Amino acid sequence: MDKKIDRQALVAFLNEKMDAQAEVFEDNTEGSIKVSRLKLVETMQELRENPQYKFDVLMNLSSVDYPENFTVIYHLFSIEHKHYLTVKVEISKENDCRVPSVSSVWKAAQVHEREVFDLMGVVFNGHPDLRRILLPEDFTGHPLRKDFTQQAD
Amino acid sequence: MNDIRTQEMNLNFGPQHPSTHGVYRGVFTMQGEYVTKCVNHIGYLHRGIEKLAESRTYTQFIPYNGRLDYVSGMLNEEAYVRAVEKLMGISDQIPERAEYIRVIMVELQRIASHLVFYSSMALDMAGFTPWTYGFRERDTILDLFEMAAGSRMMPNYMRFGGVAADLNEEFMPALRKLLDIMPKCMEEYHGILTGNEIFQARTKGVAPLSREKALIYGISGPSARASGIDYDLRRDEPYGIYDRFKFNVPVRQTGDTFDRYIVRMDEMAESVKILEQAYRELPEGPVLAKVPKIIKPPAGEVYHRIEHSKGHLGFHIVSDGTAKPYRLRICSPCFVNVAVFEEMAVGLHLQDAVVAFASLDIVLGEIDR
Amino acid sequence: MVLFLVWVDMFRQWLVGIGIPALPAEILIKTILVLIVIIFVLTNLIVLVWLERKFAAFYADRVGPNRLGPAGFLQFPVDIVKMLGKEDIIPGNVDRPVFKIASICAFLTAIMGWAVIPLGKGMILEDLNVGLLYFIAIGSTGTIAFVMAGFASNNKYALLGGMRTAAQMISYEIPLAFSLLGIVMITGSLSLTEIVDAQKNVWFVFPQILAFFAYFVCSIAETNRGPFDLAEGEQELVAGYFVEYSGIRYALFMVAEYTHLVAVSAIAAVVFLGGWNAPFGLTFIPGFIWMMLKIYLMIFLFMWVRWTFVRVKVEHLMHIGWKFLIPLTLFNIMITGIGVYVYRMIAG
Numbered sequence: 001m002d003k004k005i006d007r008q009a010l011v012a013f014l015n016e017k018m019d020a021q022a023e024v025f026e027d028n029t030e031g032s033i034k035v036s037r038l039k040l041v042e043t044m045q046e047l048r049e050n051p052q053y054k055f056d057v058l059m060n061l062s063s064v065d066y067p068e069n070f071t072v073i074y075h076l077f078s079i080e081h082k083h084y085l086t087v088k089v090e091i092s093k094e095n096d097c098r099v100p101s102v103s104s105v106w107k108a109a110q111v112h113e114r115e116v117f118d119l120m121g122v123v124f125n126g127h128p129d130l131r132r133i134l135l136p137e138d139f140t141g142h143p144l145r146k147d148f149t150q151q152a153d
Numbered sequence: 154m155n156d157i158r159t160q161e162m163n164l165n166f167g168p169q170h171p172s173t174h175g176v177y178r179g180v181f182t183m184q185g186e187y188v189t190k191c192v193n194h195i196g197y198l199h200r201g202i203e204k205l206a207e208s209r210t211y212t213q214f215i216p217y218n219g220r221l222d223y224v225s226g227m228l229n230e231e232a233y234v235r236a237v238e239k240l241m242g243i244s245d246q247i248p249e250r251a252e253y254i255r256v257i258m259v260e261l262q263r264i265a266s267h268l269v270f271y272s273s274m275a276l277d278m279a280g281f282t283p284w285t286y287g288f289r290e291r292d293t294i295l296d297l298f299e300m301a302a303g304s305r306m307m308p309n310y311m312r313f314g315g316v317a318a319d320l321n322e323e324f325m326p327a328l329r330k331l332l333d334i335m336p337k338c339m340e341e342y343h344g345i346l347t348g349n350e351i352f353q354a355r356t357k358g359v360a361p362l363s364r365e366k367a368l369i370y371g372i373s374g375p376s377a378r379a380s381g382i383d384y385d386l387r388r389d390e391p392y393g394i395y396d397r398f399k400f401n402v403p404v405r406q407t408g409d410t411f412d413r414y415i416v417r418m419d420e421m422a423e424s425v426k427i428l429e430q431a432y433r434e435l436p437e438g439p440v441l442a443k444v445p446k447i448i449k450p451p452a453g454e455v456y457h458r459i460e461h462s463k464g465h466l467g468f469h470i471v472s473d474g475t476a477k478p479y480r481l482r483i484c485s486p487c488f489v490n491v492a493v494f495e496e497m498a499v500g501l502h503l504q505d506a507v508v509a510f511a512s513l514d515i516v517l518g519e520i521d522r
Numbered sequence: 523m524v525l526f527l528v529w530v531d532m533f534r535q536w537l538v539g540i541g542i543p544a545l546p547a548e549i550l551i552k553t554i555l556v557l558i559v560i561i562f563v564l565t566n567l568i569v570l571v572w573l574e575r576k577f578a579a580f581y582a583d584r585v586g587p588n589r590l591g592p593a594g595f596l597q598f599p600v601d602i603v604k605m606l607g608k609e610d611i612i613p614g615n616v617d618r619p620v621f622k623i624a625s626i627c628a629f630l631t632a633i634m635g636w637a638v639i640p641l642g643k644g645m646i647l648e649d650l651n652v653g654l655l656y657f658i659a660i661g662s663t664g665t666i667a668f669v670m671a672g673f674a675s676n677n678k679y680a681l682l683g684g685m686r687t688a689a690q691m692i693s694y695e696i697p698l699a700f701s702l703l704g705i706v707m708i709t710g711s712l713s714l715t716e717i718v719d720a721q722k723n724v725w726f727v728f729p730q731i732l733a734f735f736a737y738f739v740c741s742i743a744e745t746n747r748g749p750f751d752l753a754e755g756e757q758e759l760v761a762g763y764f765v766e767y768s769g770i771r772y773a774l775f776m777v778a779e780y781t782h783l784v785a786v787s788a789i790a791a792v793v794f795l796g797g798w799n800a801p802f803g804l805t806f807i808p809g810f811i812w813m814m815l816k817i818y819l820m821i822f823l824f825m826w827v828r829w830t831f832v833r834v835k836v837e838h839l840m841h842i843g844w845k846f847l848i849p850l851t852l853f854n855i856m857i858t859g860i861g862v863y864v865y866r867m868i869a870g
Contacts, residue, residue, distance in 0.1 A: 002390075028453030056368050060456060060484040062469045075456050075469070075484075079368070079384055086456070108371025111492045119203070134196035134521060143204050144480075164678055186682060186836065278832035279751065285582035351749060351834050503682070504752075504835050 003083040004031045005053070010085075018042045025088055032086040037099050040089060041126075044105045047076060047085070054078045055085060058102070061112035063120040065146045070097055070122055091122065101127040119144040161189060166506075168197055174273060174510075175517025177491075181498070181506070188506050191498035193491060198521035206481035211237055211313070211448040214481070219307030221483065222519035224269045227262035227298070228461045229519075230311040231255060235392060236457035236468035238313055240450040243442065244392075250438040251315030252394045256431045257328070258301065258310065260424040264335075265294045266462035267417045267424075274414065274511040275346055278355060283346050290338050293331050300324050314442030328432060335425045342418065353411065360497045360509035362408035370493045373486050374464030376513060379416045380408030386460035397434075398427045410505075410512040417514070449476050463487050463514060485519040526645060530555070555647055559636050567780050571598040574825055581829045608769035613676060616766065620674035625764075625771045628667035628778035635660045635785045640714055642798050642810035653714040654706065657789060658699050661744060664782065665691040668746075671775070675766040683765070686752045686836060690743055693843035698740040700851035701733040704858040705793050714789075718797030725796035729861070732854040734794045736847050738823070741786040743843065745779060748828035752836060783824065784817065791816035 007024045011033055014020040020043045021036035035043050047055045055076035062073045074087040091097045101124035103110040113124040114133040121142035124130055132139065141148055166179035176197035182190040202221070206214050218233045219226035238244045272287030295305040301320055302310035310317050346352050362372070367380040378385070385402040387395040403419035405412035452474040458467035464486025471480040490513050497513075498506045530551065537547040572587070572595055579586030587594030612621060638653035640646040650656055665688055672684015706712055708729070709720040717726075727734050743750040764775050791797065795816045798809030834842070 028451070029455065058371055059458065059465065060467050060469055060482070062480070062482040062484075064471050064480045073469070075467070079382065082389065106371060107369045108489050108492070111488060115488075132196075134199040136196070143201060162678060275832065279749075280832040281578065282582045282829055283832075285584060289583055345830070346832070349831065351838070352832050354838050355832065355835050502836065504833075 003081075005083050005085060007031075007033055010053070014043055014046065017046060025086075029086060031084055032088055034088045034090065037089045037091060040100045041102060041105065044074070044087075044102045047087075048105055053083075053085075054080045056080070058106040058108045058112075061109055061116065063116045063122055063144070065120065065144065067146075069093060070120065072099055072116065072122060074102070097122045098125055099123070100125050101130075103127055118142070121145060159184075164503075166510075174515055175520075177515070177517055177520075179494070179498070179510075181503070183503070186503050188498045188501050188503065191495045191506075193495055195491070195517070195520050198517045200522065202522045203481055203483060206478055208477060210476045211450070211478065214478070215311065216307060216309040219309060220518060221485065221522060222266075222461070222463060222466075222487065222516045223306060224516055225262050225266040225462050226306055226308045227258045227310060228266070228459070229466065230308065231259050232457070232459045232461065232466045233468055234311040234313055235459060236455055236470055237448070237450060239457050240453065240455040240470055240472060241313070241444075241448070242451075243314060243444065246442045247315055247393075248439045248442055249394075249436050250319075251440045251442070253431050253435045254301075254316050254320065254440060255311065255393060256395070256398070257428060257435070258298070258308075258316075260427045260431070261294050261297060261328075263424045263462045264421050265291050267421045268294075270417055270511075270514045271342060271346075271414075274508070277507050277511045278352070280346065280352075283342065286338070286341055286345065290331075290335070293327075297324065297327055297331065300327065312441060312444075313448055314444040315440045317441075319440045325432070325435075328428070332425060332428055332432065339418070339422055339425075347415070347418070355504070355508055356411040356414060356512070357409060358407075359410040359505045360501060360512070362493065362497065364408070366493070366496075367408065370496075371489045372464070372493060373489070374461065375416045375420060376408075376413050376464070376490055378403065379405045379412035381406045386458065386465065392457075392459060398430050400424075400426050410509055413512040413514075447476050449474060458484070461486055463516065463519065464490060466519075483522055485522065487513075487515040487517075487519045491515050491520055526642075552647070559647060560633060562641075563633065563636060563781050563784060564777070566784055567777060568598050570780050570784065570821065571776075573821070577822075577825045578829050581826075602773060605769050605773045610770070611768045613766050615676045617674040617676070620670050621766075622771075624667055624671040624674060625767060625774040625778070627670065628664065629774050629781065631660060631664040631667060632778045632781035632785065634663075635782070638714055639785060639788045640718065640792060640797065641788075641813050642808070645810065646715065649713065649715050651711070651713040654702055654712045654717070654789075654793070657714075657785075658695070658702070661698075661782075661786075662691075662695055664744075664778075667778070671764055671767070675764075677766050680765050687746065689836075690746075690750065690752060690839055690843075693840055694740045694743040694847075697736055697843060697847035697851050698744060700848065700855060701736040701740060702793060703851070704730050704733045704854050707855070707858050707862055714792050714797075718792055718799065721796040721799055725794065725799070725801075727794040727796075730794065730854065730858070732850060732857075734790075736851045736854070737790060737794070739842070739847060741790070742824065742827065743839070745782045745786055745824075747779070747783065747824060749831040749834050750839060751828075751833060752839060783821065787817045787820035787824065788813075790820045795819070 011022045011024055014022040014035070018039050020039045023034050025032040025034040047053050055078045057077040057079060058074065059077050060075040064071045064073065070091045070093060072089045072091065076085045076087065089099060091099055099122055101109065101113055103113060104126070110128065111133065113127055114130060116122050117124060117130055118132040118134055119142060131137070162183045164181045164183050166181055168176045168178045178194040180192045180194065181188045202217055205217065215230060215233065218229040221229045268287040268291040272284040275283035298308055299305050301324055302308035302317065362380045364381040367377050367382055381404065383402065383404045388402050400423045403416050403423070405416055450472045452472055454469065454471040456467055456469045458465045466486055467484035469482040469484065470478050473479040494510060494513060497509055501509060534547060534551055537550065538544060576586045587597035590596040590600055612618065635657050637647045638650055638656050668687040669684045672680045672687065705717060705726055708726065709717050711717065742748045764772055767775065791813060798813045800807060800812050
């Protein structure tokens with residue numbers, strides 16, 4: 001889990017190529033970058049296809065409910081180069097929480113995004129079939145949000 | 154004859170069905186006996202484990218992991234415990250004996266999980282006899298777990314910094330007995346199923362999965378190795394002490410049902426090899442490092458994955474410095490693997506769809522959490 | 523046993539003696555004999571089910587039923603009592619008359635085949651001189667009962683099971699008939715008694731080994747057993763065509779299946795294994811006992827195959843039936859024809 005890439009170079013490359021508004025994200029893992037949600041699909045496409053990076057495996061797609069925003073986190077891995085990258089996208093809670101779907105880049109994202117929609121309430125634009133996956137269809141609310149009160153019977 | 158109308162039929166594969174490995178529901182649209190469309194419906198076993206984690210301390214959450222993939226309790230616990238140890242920064246302080254015991258438990262669990270795969274796949278084809286053979290050895294392994302951890306299926310054995318208790322004096326002789334009979338048992342499993350012409354006719358060439366598709370769908374574990382993705386975390390990015398063991402990683406190229414079956418059978422043989430080495434090299438010493446009583450990892454996050462019997466089980470833990478996790482996400486391999494069945498089942502005969510589903514080796518506890 | 527026939531004769535003479543005219547007496551005797559055969563078959567059933575469960579356990583490293591009766595022997599009768607006491611659930615939208623008589627038809631067609639099966643010298647209900655043809659024809663009518671069950675159940679799984687049964691049983695009729703044709707060519711007769719008499723010196727399993735193999739495989743398919751139990755494919759179709767049957771109706775299907783199994787084994791014993799002829803001249807053991815031993819040998823083979831192999835796919839089933847067994851049996855007929863011709867030339 002330890003081979004990281006040169007994030008400064010990556011951030012500069014992404015900003016230059018498609019104005020991804022990327023920046024290095026400082027946290028304890030030293031492997032994260034933050035990108036804007038506007039150019040997310042192009043950024044991910046580039047990350048997957050660029051031969052220098054070749055992130056062909058989407059390991060995980062999580063969402064975290066921070067007090068100030070929702071953060072959608074993509075854990076990427078390259079089988080060829082065996083390096084890792086974490087991409088974070090922050091969504092403000094004020095407007096409807098929408099993020100472009102990356103299921104056109106990795107099909108694995110389809111089920112992950114459905115789960116994030118189901119449990120956290122983040123809407124993924126462009127997802128082929130965005131509906132609840134784990135909870136029943138008629139469930140109201142999104143349980144993983146911090147303000148979800150546990151329903152007592 | 155041209156006024157006979159044919160119609161597609163919707164068939165519910167589950168949730169009550171002898172061959173779905175748990176409460177899974179697949180809605181097949183059938184043209185005769187061939188599947189034209191498959192829609193997965195999961196969530197029947199959703200217990201909200203990730204939400205529950207936010208109101209439990211880290212140590213209190215350890216038993217919950219046994220309920221994820223309930224046929225691989227030790228493996229799930231190891232994944233969680235290693236993730237938190239990485240977050241706490243104590244991954245290198247685990248005592249030697251504890252590491253070896255972890256390897257023994259985890260490889261035994263891997264064999265047990267693959268035996269469930271073997272038995273269930275045979276049973277899905279009405280092979281009642283191979284099913285009992287597989288479960289006979291699994292029972293021996295579960296007895297070993299009971300000796301060590303006190304419980305057969307949900308062991309609650311791993312702790313941060315080591316394992317919960319040392320092995321008693323009956324464990325090693327019993328393990329030796331099991332390792333002695335395993336080669337003969339593997340021969341028996343292969344004898345009754347692998348070479349059988351009916352079995353081969355039913356699995357060879359059925360539901361092939363190409364390497365590109367496997368990568369795009371994020372398939373991991375034995376199903377990915379059957380499709381040609383030569384990657385095993387234990388060999389390529391060893392965690393714990395896996396770099397000390399010599400073992401092969403079986404990889405096949407076609408990705409059909411037979412390959413997925415063979416990869417798991419070969420992996421069982423490799424696990425026996427690792428167990429033999431661990432049995433010989435097990436040192437003396439403590440089994441638990443000195444960790445604080447109340448686990449409070451520093452604020453930050455971690456994503457750690459291990460080579461689980463079903464694929465790569467990853468834990469993404471966000472900590473805010475308190476004794477309870479802020480967010481705990483379990484990226485389970487079966488959740489990702491079962492999504493490919495929707496595409497895999499199209500065009501298959503119903504019998505082939507059942508066998509292909511069995512070859513993906515999923516457990517609903519992990520999918521639904 | 524000759525003793526049995528003597529009793530039947532004495533009974534007939536007594537009936538005529540007390541004044542009952544010949545024809546009703548004969549009808550009465552035949553009715554009693556039919557009842558005896560049915561009771562014999564059902565008694566066999568108890569032993570068979572016990573054997574099957576014990577065999578299955580033995581192959582699978584288990585013990586099998588061991589609580590009720592000596593070595594679990596009373597398990598099946600107790601199960602039948604349990605099934606008799608169950609509620610007769612008929613689902614809402616089924617075709618009621620067809621649903622109700624389907625299971626009875628299955629048993630009926632299986633037991634009708636017993637009219638021509640000899641259990642010993644002279645111990646045959648009716649020695650038709652087209653006995654073998656009658657048996658094959660009655661076996662074909664068994665298909666209709668399963669199709670009735672599948673269609674009437676108003677359930678997609680049952681429907682799939684019924685369709686599969688029809689296809690399977692029809693496909694295996696032809697090789698079944700062809701495999702027996704070689705025997706008919708050798709003996710020149712369709713009567714089962716004459717076929718057994720023709721085996722005084724050599725049992726037909728040796729010259730007709732190919733036919734025996736084909737007959738074995740076809741009868742597994744005809745009785746819906748073993749690797750060919752697609753119609754009730756438990757793991758895919760959740761009990762196939764009898765998924766909606768419960769209680770005694772379900773038990774009747776099981777009884778029909780085992781009756782058919784014993785009938786088919788008996789035919790194999792008569793046609794291939796020499797019937798009531800004793801091997802190596804051990805004639806102090808009566809023919810009836812030899813017949814039972816041979817029937818149980820065949821049943822043992824059927825059970826062995828069932829518990830060892832996994833189920834075939836529908837396409838392979840069709841492939842085996844049409845593309846492998848039919849050419850095999852035709853080849854056997856050709857060789858038999860040549861052999862008979864040469865034998866007649868040599869023997870003058």
